[in-house]
Amino acid sequence: MSVVQEELSLKDRVLQLKKEKNAVILAHYYQEPEIQEVADFIGDSLELAKKAAATTADIIVFAGVHFMAETAKILNPTKKVLLPDLKAGCSLAESCPPEAFQKLKDQYPDHVVVTYINCSAEIKAMSDLVCTSSNAEKIINSIPADRKIIFAPDKNLGKYLIDVTGREMLLWDGACIVHEAFSLDKLIDLSIEYPKAKIIAHPESESHILQVANYIGSTSGMLNYVKTSDYDTFIVATEAGILHQMQLDVPHKTLIPAPAKEDNSCACSECAFMKMNTLKKLYDCLEKEGPEIRLEEELIEKALVPIKRMLEV
Template sequence: MTVSAPQPTTLQEELAQLKKDKNAVILAHYYQEPEIQEVADFIGDSLELAKKAAETSAEIIVFAGVHFMAETAKILNPSKRVFLPDLNAGCSLADSCPPEAFRKLKEQYPDHVVVTYINCSAEIKTHSDVVCTSSNAEKVINSIPPEKQIIFAPDKNLGKYLMQKTGREMLLWDGACIVHEAFSLDKMLELYKQHPSAKIIAHPESETHILKIANYIGSTSGMLNYVKGSEHDTFIVATEAGILHQMQNDVPQKTLIPAPAKEDNTCACSECAFMKMNTLKKLYDCLAKETPEIKLSEDLMKKALVPIKRMLQLS
């Protein structure tokens, strides 16, 4: 008698089987929904995921994140197929830096070194000398000879923070992330009064007045490591609320409080609507149907790869 193998019973189990059948890998950002993080092969911030994308031997990459992240994965893997569950999952920060306007600014300052935060379009990367993430931005800026002037784009808040940290003057593009500019200082101070022993941790994309009251400022992975290594047991977390899933998994005994947003919303925190466009069902359909696929011209990928490789070498 032939006994058939038990059939997968959940979408997550079906997805696991599909990955195996297609030699696919799922990369997910910390800001994704918990159920997506749970099926991902790798979870990380922009730098960690860029490294994983460069190292993977999988034939197919499904990027559970936003558009510029999937573009970066494709640039690092031009011969592989890269998919994004929802092509509309964009980025307010990347959108704040239109390529044509940025090109005109660069033409005005031809002697400046152009450093761009990875949260920008592939086309903006082609106008860059080196890319950075929040994890390695300070290192990248410090690697540039002091006599060289710098254009930093697109995040003005991260740029201001780096100027303060490195002592370098930079010409800043006037861009920002709507998620990290949504935190309310008044509400946060009120929250701190209720939890006076809490440590405030913040992402450097946040506005200066938020960073001034933070006990720790760092990248997404930096914040996770800080909470894991700290002797304190309560934290107010000023970044996209999706990070709380992994953070709570790492420190189940600690109290994590999302920093309050200016606007009233269901979670009373700051969430990226673009990140949340991806769902487990879209992720499954994306891999099953092999669409939508990220497609970039060979010329664009070659040009954009140069500053990304420089970043990875520095990292």
């Protein structure tokens, strides 16, 4: 059997199992193309949270990273939530340990705590509001002007929000290694090579990258910008997995991944955690109904409060 035939048969088996078990597969844009192709829904963190909250499936298979599957479990405490590889973590989430964050909270008890959804369930449970890159500006603007704010864990997104909202915020010193991997020098060289290209960037990127971007937005925002723009060439500064769906949306346009500081196989920035999930692991976890995300009931109840507030806003 050829590799192509084997891959096709594996996809067919995933689709069959999904139907038999009344399961739904939610996949992030940064997943491998073959996983995106079997998913019921592909989206960014906000879109996936909404889909997880609304699903009627018995089993949720989350093709993403650990904090995303945790969010799905918080929103669906009675459903079985599976993650193809439990080691698929997140450098940003891991940069904010609960014990250390509690110490910061204790120092500033009068501050409203807003956390980016890219954090652990424990950090969400310590929060007043959760946000995503899609709705972060709206969430910050919903907080009364006289209230002080702690924003965690992403300092780059926090700096961007300070710029666009004019609010002063106390920022946790965390960052995503993927979005800090872009080389400004290489990006400028690339823009000289493609002078008509528009640079689009995720707000988790460093300030010097955002300063040269023509558009800054969430994963879904970037997709919409490329689809609706009159321009036909784009340099994309976010995880390279987005290029699969983006190219499907705009097959006639030219998409160029923003170059990374380090030389690697794709000369772009990829999330090693996202790429830990494979189609085979997805099939195995659906067949065995594991690994399963398990959270204590008390933790779920506490973490659900700020997520619900976000969805209401």
